[in-house]
Amino acid sequence: MDSKLMQQFVEENNCTFLYLILANEELKRISKIPFEIKKDLGKKLTTIALDHVAADDIPDYFIPEEEKTEGKMQDIIDE
Known part of the structure; x- marks a missing residue:
């Protein structure tokens, strides 16, 4: 770990x-x-996880929800 x-x-x-x-x-x-x-990684998983976060090499875990615009009742029913 660096x-x-x-x-x-x-x-x-x-x-x-x-x-x-x-x-x-x-x-x-x-x-x-x-x-x-995993067996080929060569380090402990915790060390790898800490390194990934420190290097900013992680996926987005928390994705904001998309807001749906309010529409007519018929538009909502058609979905």
Whole structure:
């Protein structure tokens, strides 16, 4: 794990708590990878998750919901 990279991320963004939440979500995602792939990673999953978050190399976990515009009742029924 590159602790300098993690330290730089936390200092620049001032969001330690968010960092840990994102690392936990990344760990959940990595844990779902098939065993054949995980065994070739070469590091502990927690270390990989922390590195991904520090390098900003993670997918969007929280996607905002799309707002539907209010329309006529017939438009809503047709959907």
